[in-house]
Amino acid sequence: MNVKSLLASGYRVLLSKPHVPPEDPLILVMIPLLPKARAEDWGRVCAILEDTLNSLRAQSYRRFEILLCSQDRPENFPDAPGYHFVTAPPHTAAANVSDQRVKVRLLAEYAAAHFDEFTYVMHLDADDLLHPDLFGFVAGDNNGRGYLVEQGYMVDASSGRIAPLGRAIGGALDFWEHCGSCAFFAVDWGRQRLPVFYMRLIGKGHKSYAERCARLGYPLAPVPFPAMLYVVNHGDNMQIRKGNDKSRYLDACEITDEAEKQAVRAEFGLRG
Numbered sequence: 379m380n381v382k383s384l385l386a387s388g389y390r391v392l393l394s395k396p397h398v399p400p401e402d403p404l405i406l407v408m409i410p411l412l413p414k415a416r417a418e419d420w421g422r423v424c425a426i427l428e429d430t431l432n433s434l435r436a437q438s439y440r441r442f443e444i445l446l447c448s449q450d451r452p453e454n455f456p457d458a459p460g461y462h463f464v465t466a467p468p469h470t471a472a473a474n475v476s477d478q479r480v481k482v483r484l485l486a487e488y489a490a491a492h493f494d495e496f497t498y499v500m501h502l503d504a505d506d507l508l509h510p511d512l513f514g515f516v517a518g519d520n521n522g523r524g525y526l527v528e529q530g531y532m533v534d535a536s537s538g539r540i541a542p543l544g545r546a547i548g549g550a551l552d553f554w555e556h557c558g559s560c561a562f563f564a565v566d567w568g569r570q571r572l573p574v575f576y577m578r579l580i581g582k583g584h585k586s587y588a589e590r591c592a593r594l595g596y597p598l599a600p601v602p603f604p605a606m607l608y609v610v611n612h613g614d615n616m617q618i619r620k621g622n623d624k625s626r627y628l629d630a631c632e633i634t635d636e637a638e639k640q641a642v643r644a645e646f647g648l649r650g
Contacts, residue, residue, distance in 0.1 A: 386579045386593040393571040394595030397496055397522035397564050404497045405442035405513050405562070406489055407434060410481035411504045413449035413469050424452045426505045426612060431455075436647055439513035445488060446504075447481040464488045479582045486577040494568035498524065501582065506559040507533075507607040509646055515601060516562050526588055526598040527560040527605045528552045531642055534628055535612035540639050541631040547604060550631055556624075557608035558584040564596055607646055 411427065414420045431454075434444060446455055447464040455463060464484050469477045482501060489499070498516055502508075516525055529544030530553040542549040543556055554560035563580055565573050580590050591598050610624045633639050642648075 382579055382581065382590070383593055386590055389572075389576065389579060390593060390595035393576075395570075397566055397570075397596075399496045399520050399522045399564070401520070402441055403517055403520055404493070404495060405439070405516065406493070406497045406499045406565075407442060407444045407502050408482065408485040408489075408499060409444065409446045409502050409504050410466075410478045410485070411446055411448035411452070412476075413466070415449070416469060416473065420450075422612070423504070424454050426609075427452055428454050430502065430504055430507060433507040433510075433647075436510045437508065437513040438511050439517045441517065442513055445485050447485050447488075462488065462492070482582050483574075483578060486574045489565075490567055490574050496522075496564070496566040496569075498562040499565050499577070500559070500562050502559045503557070505609050505612065506557065507609060507646060507648075509603070509605045511603075512601065512605045515603075515605070519599070521599055522564055523596040524564045524591055524598045525562040525601050526554055527557075528554060528600045529602075529604040530557070530560075530606035530608060531604060532556065532608045532610060532624060532627060532631075533648075534624075535609050537611070539628050540633045540642055541628050542604075542633065543608060544604060548631070550627065553604075553606060553608065554584055554587065556627070557606065558582065559606055559608070560584050561587045561591075561598060563591065563598075604642075604645075607648075 417423045443460045445462045445464060447466050449466050449468060451463050455461060466481050466484060471477065529547050532541045532543050543551060543553040545552055565576065567573050570576065579594060588598050
């Protein structure tokens with residue numbers, strides 16, 4: 379057992395208490411964004427972010443706020459109620475090393491300083507897209523613990539290819555095994571003991587979310603429908619920087635039936 383798992387077990391025993399969520403819980407969306415200096419095409423990064431923001435604006439449940447952390451504020455990130463920009467320090471590591479963990483920590487610290495209520499926190503990559511009813515499900519079911527996205531799709535931005543992610547819908551792996559935009563964590567910023575420490579114990583490793591949250595005392599429940607699109611191969615995705623463009627998975631699991639592909643696109647409001 380590693381140190382984080384030991385600390386998580388200690389948190390559960392000493393600090394974890396059941397949440398009593400309100401009927402209309404606030405959803406906090408935390409987005410870490412790469413800096414302009416690390417982008418191959420900053421304009422393209424901002425355009426991709428706009429698609430993600432539009433995906434959020436299309437949600438049927440409207441009680442959410444967006445927190446974005448980067449070294450540079452995109453011109454298309456609104457200066458308006460419900461939008462929060464958190465400035466990150468300069469990123470000086472190697473080009474293939476992400477500073478997402480730093481940004482996630484800064485986002486949690488910002489939330490602790492500016493919110494004092496129960497929330498569901500989602501870590502959302504700035505290039506992934508949501509089903510319009512995802513927030514509605516989370517707020518309606520409202521279990522006070524959190525949720526894990528098991529089903530969704532991988533979408534190749536360059537070719538339009540689509541492959542299922544989720545064993546229940548014919549995928550080779552579940553959505554959370556591939557994509558970090560896969561979970562909602564219950565956090566009460568006003569009543570919970572050490573909420574920033576709690577978020578740091580969860581971390582940014584999406585393959586450990588379910589195990590870590592259970593160990594912390596807040597096991598995640600599955601979202602029972604395909605709820606997210608993991609968008610790859612658009613030129614500024616961290617997977618490309620790591621030398622993994624997901625082509626092998628698309629080759630193995632691609633949906634070839636055109637009607638099925640169009641149904642997925644319609645369900646998520648994709649153009650084309």
